[in-house]
Amino acid sequence: MNQTYNYWYFKDVVPKRYCDYIIKYALSKKEEIGLTHWDNPKVTEKIKNKEPEALQLQYKKRKSNVVWLSESWIYNLIRKPLLAANINAGWNLKYDWIESCQFTIYRTSNYYDWHSDVRLDPKGGRNRKLSASLFLSEKENYTGGDFEFKIQNPENGDSKITRIDQGLSKGSLLVFPSHYYHRVTPVLTGKRYSLVMWTVGPPLT
Numbered sequence: 001m002n003q004t005y006n007y008w009y010f011k012d013v014v015p016k017r018y019c020d021y022i023i024k025y026a027l028s029k030k031e032e033i034g035l036t037h038w039d040n041p042k043v044t045e046k047i048k049n050k051e052p053e054a055l056q057l058q059y060k061k062r063k064s065n066v067v068w069l070s071e072s073w074i075y076n077l078i079r080k081p082l083l084a085a086n087i088n089a090g091w092n093l094k095y096d097w098i099e100s101c102q103f104t105i106y107r108t109s110n111y112y113d114w115h116s117d118v119r120l121d122p123k124g125g126r127n128r129k130l131s132a133s134l135f136l137s138e139k140e141n142y143t144g145g146d147f148e149f150k151i152q153n154p155e156n157g158d159s160k161i162t163r164i165d166q167g168l169s170k171g172s173l174l175v176f177p178s179h180y181y182h183r184v185t186p187v188l189t190g191k192r193y194s195l196v197m198w199t200v201g202p203p204l205t
Contacts, residue, residue: 026103034064086173095201142190
């Protein structure tokens, strides 16, 4: 995979009125606790049941709520710029499916610590290839909640933290390889909304 570009973004690729509609539509649905990946399914079940010790474990990594969306009109807004980013950045990763979209709600004191989005399907041997985040909130509507990458230099092994969302206004789409470590820092005031999705395909060779 060509790694000349660590990420690619399009500013204001989705009109703000559609962003507002996504927010309104998602908020009309039932929210769930935003989970991280746990190898032990019993831990996941305890978190879903809001058992205090399990929640405490979960909140060491992530604190946010989510709504899952799979409406075709949402995919139609994202599909072409996602493909263009894959080509423009020179990654040319093969994928044939996009997972359900995760509408994420970060309220005051919510966050998502360092993580990668890579998931392997042991039966089909398929991986997440690209991650995409659509910024749905105006930056002036919240403080904190910064999107950051931690990318390792292949030559010396050093990691560099890069804040990426300074210029990404409402309706902007950020795309990056799913194995890159990233985080959303704690929201200090207001609410931050985003729509996250992942492409899936055969393992990298």
